[in-house]
Amino acid sequence: MMLVMMTLLIGLLGGFIGKMLRFPAPFMLGSMFSVAIFSILYGNIELSSSFKVLAQIVSGAYIGQNISKSDLKILPKLSPLIITLMFIFTLNMLAVGFFLMVIFNFDAATALLSCLPGGVMDVSLMSIDMGAEPDVVATLQTARFVGIMLILPVWVSYWTKQFGDKTGSFNAHSSQVGSIKKEREVTKANFWHNDGLILTVSTLGGLFGLWLGLPVGALIGSVLVSSALKITRNTKQLPRTYRFAAQVFAGSLIGTSFSYDSLLHMRTLVIPIVLLLGSYLVINVFFGRWIARRGLLDVQSALFASSPAGATDISLLAGDLGGDMPKIATIQICRTLYTVVIMPLIVKVILNIMM
Template sequence: MSLGISMLFTFTVAFIGAKAGQKLHLPAPFMIGSMLAVMLFSVLTDTAYFPQQAKVIAQIVAGIFIGQKLTRSDVIHLKHVIKPTLLLLVLLTINTFIFGIVFSYIFDWNILTGLLATTPGGLMDTTLIAADFDSEIHVVAIMQLVRSIGVLLLFPAWIQLFTSEKSQGPTKEETVTATKKQALNIKQFLTVMLVGICGGLLGYLLGFPAGTLSLSLLFSSLFKLRTNISAFPIQIRQFAQILAGSMVGSSFTREIAASLETFIIPAVLLIIIYLFISYLYAQINKRKGWLDFTSALFASCPAGATDIALISADYGVNMNSVAMIQIARLIHAVGIMPLLYQLVSFFYSLFSYYLKSFVHNRRDFKFYFNTIWVHKP
């Protein structure tokens, strides 16, 4: 089967899954429904295919959508995101170093493998970093994939445990958008899309972490604030959710399903740890009055920044704060933390070397003492 036909079948399955998720009232139905359907299709047929380059489309759409919701009051309040962002980065850094080292010891990984496997970064970015380091790439890739899928599947239900907000029905913005569907100005819509696409492609070409999402959001929001033009139908966001679900689902192959027996324990432990960190972070934000509880949960979710940005719109949270914190988390995870990993790995190796030398020297001394003095004739 050609790649084009495989891609067509995959997207068709994703679309059916999204509609089924909507009928079954799944949380974030277009993302979760399409992802589950494509995962099942991939395991059963081993023909699921969706190019990872399509992630750029989902990132651009997510950036445009968030930018179109930005208001002048949101810009004024962005300064209040600094403290929650710093808190999250500190929590995630401490968590990664503690459990990265613990996992490397328990599951017999090298130190860099343990740190990269527990990094709250994107699947593709973290795997590429692992290829440059002295780490077991397959372990990092599988742990990152299972963590991303597990969090995306469990997180909407996790959200509903702590909030009375329901995602089954359309949100206020969806209702308004649906009401104004016939009045959509095509010229304004195309202009908004063109501006956002230019920003997203610039971010993609620059190649820095979350560049596509960040610059499409920046261009879209600046255009909105400058012109007060807002034209973005909800169906475009739903299409982007199906794209994201297709990409995540198609990456879950038979080989990965077969390897789950080996990685199920560390993966489940990692997901539980991150859910606890998310809850702790939300509680601190609630007590400090920095973010509302639901927004803080989304802001700390260790899945893809694009995926979370697309899902959070279904829950009526402060998408701009969530997006800014998620982008900062991703940049920190793939831009700063690997440098810290190299330092830790260097000192860890140095410590291990001197410890082994010390033990070896003690054994030599003990052997010399026993043979020369204790057993001296």
């Protein structure tokens, strides 16, 4: 318990330092950097995976309160974009995976699983079941995830400026956030009753999602019940401190995955890592621009929505930088479901054909 508390304290201090240095999403990136540095230098650091569940539940509760009836009406319009994105991710897995097999002599299972745009833990477990090299898969997946999280704030900021101002979709969302703030000011007397209800119901929903065995089940369950509360009872948005806490939990957990050995291993996989990261960043900018031109999302939110990192982490990051959290979370959750449920089946079919 003392070790866990020390890890969280290091993450929290890193978050405040990140805020002082004006990092984007300071509590997530600051906590990730501080815990990662401590883990590499001393190694004696840990954080239970239950904190990942806690981060997902709190994040889901916060995201769900941004969802309105008007957001539900746009889901049919988002469906073609989501299907197209999944198709592009599948083609990218096949193309980059084949390149790793031919140029770097990866076996088929290791090459394909290394290119999945899914969670590090989930894909690493798949690699064990499918006969791949778990250490290589975990290293490439970690590098992709951390690389995206580090590059994304600057990347999104740059391309948002290049592609012009945000569209009306974002302005509408900003107005919604503004109205939420005004509502909170009027209802301070019901502060604890409102927040307690949201967090209690979201926790139950998150635990139910875990019980069902859904990928990122805690996030999916908490988002669904929190949004249901918002739509049916018109509950008020949670204060930002809850989101900051979720960012510290998530960032600290990511930081614990770093070690000196993992850094040494990454040096031998530099070119595959650059290739993998580059392919997803190219997809991100072209697909993000295409979504924005369709008028369904502003440029910034479109870039976040098509980023291949954790659904929880991207949603938290986007919320801090001004993205449309409900739509981003919807697309990210669909991507996660597809990655965990459908893409492994595709890999199995390919492996059976190659045998």
